[in-house]
Amino acid sequence: MTYALFFHLLLLLALATSSQGHRLGPKSRLRYSRFLDPSNVMFLRWDFDLEAEVITFELQVQTAGWVGLGVTDRYTNVGGDLVVGGVLPDGNVYFSDQHLVDEDTLEEDGSQDAELQGLVEDAVYTTMRFSRPFRSCDPHDQDITSDTVRVLAAYGQDDTLTLNPEHTFVKSIFLLQIVHPDDLDVPEDTIIHDLEITDVWPFTLPSHPAPFPSSHSRLAPLLVPTFSTMVHHILVYACGNASALPTGISDCYGADPAFSLCSQVIVGWAVGGTSYQFPDDVGISIGTPLDPQWIRLEIHYSNFHNLPGIHDSSGIRVYYSPRLRRYDMGVLQLGFFTFPIHFIPPGAQSFLSYGLCKTQKFEEMNGAPVPDIQVYGYLLHTHLAGRSLQAVQYRNGSQLRTICKDDSYDFNLQETRDLPARVEIKPGDELLVECHYQTLDRESLTFGGPSTINEMCLIFLFYYPRNNISSCMGYHDIIYVAHELGEEASDSMEGMMAMNNIEWTPENIKKAEKACKEAQQTVIIKTIDEVVENTTGWIPDIMPTPRGPCLESTGGKVEPQDKTPAGFRASPVALPGAGPSGPRALPLATLLVMQGALSWLLATLQATD
Known part of the structure; x- marks a missing residue:
């Protein structure tokens, strides 16, 4: 009987020790x-x-x-x-x-x-x-x-x-990142090619078709240290093979519409971003007849101090390999159609803008069946007034999930981020982008536009398998908004001009925000070959994402919203970590109790014998 008790106690002690779990110990590698x-x-x-x-x-x-x-x-x-x-x-x-x-x-x-x-x-x-x-x-x-x-x-x-x-x-x-370039090695057969601006600006990018079918695996920014603070963003666009490419030199958003072609974003970099490595099974296909044969490199600068005589050679470093990956990736641009309808009132503590995407026409515009889209990453983009963004998915009229969000957006930290799990978008789903702005430091209207002092509301979804849809963005009926604010307008231009007549009190700011959300949205869908089609829709409500449970404190006060039974959970015996390590050491008092119990049992066993 005594031996049985002794064995039982040893088993309990073993279970107690193992229940401590595993955590990152003092010598474990942190990624x-x-x-x-x-x-x-x-x-x-x-x-x-x-x-x-x-x-x-x-x-x-x-x-x-x-x-x-x-x-x-x-x-x-x-x-x-x-x-x-x-x-x-x-x-x-x-x-x-x-x-x-x-x-x-x-x-x-x-x-x-x-x-x-x-x-x-x-x-x-x-x-x-x-x-x-x-x-x-x-x-x-x-x-x-x-x-x-x-x-x-x-x-x-x-x-x-x-x-x-x-x-x-x-x-x-971004602390809870999923992958990081420091984790990943570049394969030995990787080829490096730099897409960069030369000493002359503006710059026409020559084409460099790959000599064989290949796949991009990693991208890194090339920034000239002297001018790195002036580079607002770098984008690489794919040109549709049916596009009539322009010649000569012009502005990206000038009077010549030919220079606005090639609008299918392939990859990009924005302020604060670092290099990005694609998941092992995903890459950008180049060199096959189905791939774009031309690309456009676009760099935006913010030269606020008007420094003269700047010659820049920034760009993107591309890593590619002849080993094709399983999936060809694509980029879907969502959000508010930037120009000319987007506006944000001055002096706003909070102002929300919405951009709707309806996907039911994707298959018709793609020219072939569109498989379910598997989203694995995203890039968020507003300018200086942006405070938060989110992309929400709806199916059959019901909110399905929040695909991605950042409630603490920082213009100076724009980076491509991976989702913790891949998200599936089916034909017919609706996607809504919500952007939150603050303009307490501004005395005049902020309009949508490419300048840093303008605003944008964009989310780029990185997905596979690739299709021909390049963007799906919405904008509100500005005539309706003007009428709700007591202004006359018969067309969009008059509607935008009417915004300058408003006295932007807190009441009128909230009234404008409500009108923008309730107005009908025009949804503009574009393909890589610059095929454009419009549809309409209405902004659905967004149900907030419930906050997860907190770990019960050993003292202090529990937040009021956490006092419900589901609002907090007991602190675990140990705090497990992400890497391997030995079992957690038990407290000294526990060891002393165990030692005393074992000594007593051993003495009992000896007496029994």
Whole structure:
């Protein structure tokens, strides 16, 4: 009987140990990394577990003082959370989950939701490694989401916890990225070709058809460091093989409509983006008779200081291989048709614009059956007034899902992002893009247009298998909007001119937003061969995405909206991570209890024998 009890206890202890799970330990490799400051003093590594909703950070700073890492919002650091730690001269370690009471003062959270994994100091660096849940129930902890996250980092030159503006930095990072170029190696048979502007601008791109069927696997921006801050975006377009290509030199959006041809986006880069590598089974096909034989390279500049005599050679570096991939990718451009109907009132705390896409005509315009579209990635694009974007999918009149979104959009961090799971779009589905703007710093109307001081509302969906549809965008009936605002208008031009007559009070801003949403939308669908067809539709309502549960705090207050039974969940015994490691060490008290129990059992067994 005693042996049975002993075996049973050992089994329970084994189960207790294994139930601790696996997490990223102090020596596990973290997949992602960034410098957080211009001088490259602060280096961040991180990794995460989407299933467990836990993220692990490792911050390395060139200092012998304290270091801190957390999350803040776009407007102020006050209220931001900051996990701080350091090593005292006597070797003792301190570590605490805190928040900013004001710009200069830190206060410890009532709930300690960060878990220390390691804190060391050598002759050069202080390195702190810790994990925390994506979302705790502590109101002082900012959520880690799939949106752009503004990472707050700070350090001191000694162990006095005093914030210094010169040692405090905020950097926008897409923390929950799915793949990253650092993870992926370029195949040995990869060929590199640079599509770039020469010393002469404007520039006519010569054609370079591939000598064999091949597939793009990776793209990287080529930016001249001196002028990189002036490059607004770089786009590569495919030209339909039936297109009549222009000759000579002209503006991209000038009077000659021939220079607006070739509107099928293949790839692109925008401010803050890095290189992008396609999934292993997806690529851009080039060199076959069905592929475009010509492309157009377009670069937009923002030369706000009117600097003269600039000669640029920026562009896109293309990596391609003779090994064809399983799927040929395409890009579908969605959103608000940029010019000339789009407008945003001045002085708006919040203003929403909508662009509708109806896909029921895709097959007719494609000239062949359109298989279900498998979306694997996306790129979001507004200009400086943009605050958030989302693309929502509807089927048979019901909202199906939010395909992609960013509620914390940052113009300076525009990058191609992969979806955590591929999304299927069927013929007949409707797609809606919603863009949220803020214009409190503007005294006049903002119109849609290519300039950085204009606005756009675009989402590019990266999908397979490729079809001939290049864009599907909508715009509202501006005549209806003008009438709702008490203005007379008989055509679109008069409707837009009427917007200048409005006194843009908060009431009129909301009235205009409501009218824009309720107005009938014209949907413009274009193909790679510049075939255009219009249809109409109405903006459906968007049901908000429910917020996931938070991890129950060990103290502090639960947010009011989390007090329902489904609003929070108990903190797990261990915080599992994304990589392999050994079982988590048990607390010292638990080990002592186990040791005492085993000693008692051994003594009992010896007495029985």
